[in-house]
């Protein structure tokens with residue numbers, strides 16, 4: 042049976058761009074929400090799932106992070122970073138009337154990424170969240186009785202036959218998203234090109250709230266000269282003020298120092314869960 046790749050659909054999402062880069066020519070299965078895709082990986086309906094994890098402007102995609110930490114035994118086996126260009130898409134019947142747009146639909150991150158543009162150019166428009174940018178583009182294509190817009194990419198414009206009313210409407214130029222490849226067990230990613238490094242992602246739960254606990258954890262990485270690329274706290278959901286930490290380390294998976302760090306942290310009473318040890322890919326040019 043050919044391997045099946047689940048991703049946040051429908052056609053024309055940024056996640057689809059990531060999938061096309063990571064798994065060209067593979068059998069794909071779209072999911073309406075990130076949660077549905079994660080569940081499909083968890084119950085092995087698909088072999089791999091691709092979902093967004095983090096964006097330059099909006100930060101982490103909490104749904105993805107929390108699912109990995111709280112609910113499952115799925116792990117990260119790859120990461121792809123893509124540049125994100127947001128465009129205002131409109132039904133071709135209204136292509137010269139975009140200033141009349143009454144509603145702008147898109148994924149909450151896409152709307153947030155174009156916040157300044159929307160405030161300046163469409164201050165009266167109602168902002169409506171959708172499960173993905175592709176979903177918003179599809180809706181615009183299906184709506185020709187009112188002037189509405191979607192924020193999305195060129196792939197969606199082409200796929201749904203929409204006009205680009207205004208291009209590059211994201212407020213910050215350096216807009217990138219990290220997509221992760223997830224799998225249930227034992228699978229790895231075999232992509233060779235565009236490799237930029239390796240990461241290990243750990244979920245770290247401190248034993249209890251005592252002075253210097255986090256400092257001690259960080260010291261275990263610091264004196265081994267392990268380079269961290271991200272640290273983030275997320276609520277444990279057990280009570281206000283209870284948090285665990287997600288730490289990304291720029292390191293090859295077989296680095297002997299990592300086992301040392303894990304042993305030291307566990308000796309401190311800290312719980313360590315490995316969320317993934319994986320290759321990182323980055324593509325700068327292909328996404329229009």
Ligand SMILES: O=C(O)C(=O)Cc1ccccc1
Pocket residue numbers: 049053054055056057093096125148150151172173174175218
């Ligand atoms: O909605 C999409 O197209 C996605 O793939 C999620 C997303 C939204 C905004 C920026 C990057 C990814």
